[in-house]
Amino acid sequence: MFLYYITIGLQVFCIYHAYKNRSAYYWYFIIFFLPLIGCIIYLLTQVVNRQDVATITQEITTIINPTKKIKDLEKELEFSNTFQSKINLANAYLENKEYTNAILYYEKALEGNFKNDPHTLNKLVHCYFETANFDKVIEYANKIDINKEFKESIYFYGLALEKKGMLEEAEIQLKKVDRRYSNYPERLEFSKFLIRRNKKEDAKEILTEMSTEITAMTSLNKKKYNFILAEAEKLLNP
Template identity: 35%
Template sequence: MMLGYYTPVLILQALCLYHAYKNNNQQKWYWLILFFPVFGCLIYLYENFYSKRLISNLSEGVKALGNSNHRVEQLERQVKFNDSYTNKVNLADAYMRVQRYEDAVNLYEKCLEGFMAEDPVLLMKLLSAYYQNGNYKKVIFIGEKLSSNKTFKNAEERIALAWSYFFDNQQSVAIDIFKDLDKSYTNFRHRIEYSKLLIKLDQHESAETILQVLMEEFDHMKPLERKVNKPLVSETKKLLRELDKVKS
């Protein structure tokens, strides 16, 4: 019975200590959590996760991490048993989700064979993997291959292409791509990224104009649509606040 009691307490302690370490919290929390396991953890959770929603998100995040690793291991076994195109792509997608970008690149490249060598969906996956792995020249190479593809024209992968041109010291090309993606009542993520690029180039007024237009469009959305786009709304507001600070 005692073991059954202490196991969840130890898990709770470990989670709280890990969170305190990751967030550089004060040393007092370490002593409180270690010497008063139950009450210390409860006080820590109350202070750092004052809403039930945030506590739930922490729990779900831990479960998701465990499930992701388990899923990757399952897919790795499937590829060893049968290295079919589908199995390799599924595993590469899983590697992307757990930020194993180099492994994802290697698998996507192996899938570019035969009739799949020019498949636009696979090329876009590979482009994203190259970008996350910091290989901007390869992103540009794939982007040129996809230049005539209609799906790619407004895909989020084209954001990675624009940033890759920027990091490759081809700023004018990056701006041209973002200008082409700057379309009213759509491409919200693309336009937020465009504003970030303009901020990097110290073109604050142009960036603010884009963000203000976005806010107007968000304000005209129906409640459900606005709820779906809530993270983008929050990010837009944050960028506007940061620009206000720069102006003041």
């Protein structure tokens, strides 16, 4: 029974790793149809030569039991109540999409000498957006240089501005995510924003560009963005 669970854990990890690293499709068949042997072959040829065994074990454990990492970091914080311990625990909660708990420990980390730490403030921009606290998103986004250091937060900032009725400023910010051959989810949301503002021709231009770019991709990359393409086509042909 123990070997069964180990094998399942290895399969989950290997499939996750193969997907994350865009490995060749035949690996999925090897891992699935030759569970233990296939996983060992995959680990020896695709993983071990890239990272150490300790990291592999940690990732497998996290996939099988995602709360274990959090519990371990909670114990670490009890033993060593430092800025980094709080950040590590907050990061783990963020990875687990437990945004309220992540906010709690990011805010604790800002106490004392680290109240203006830009990386922590940036993480809070993300968390507060996910919890629909748009006032906090705007407050913290204005404390960091999102245009220079944290461009991924421009998207959250722009949508938060829209939610608070600051439409002109929201458009200025969201326009920054409209970069060709990248930012597809963000550009899709920007096009929807333009439609909400009755700027349908501007939205159509972005959607057409996205559709052309994705259609021209290799089959592997195209599959990755199929849902974006489908949504773009739906908006172009209502």
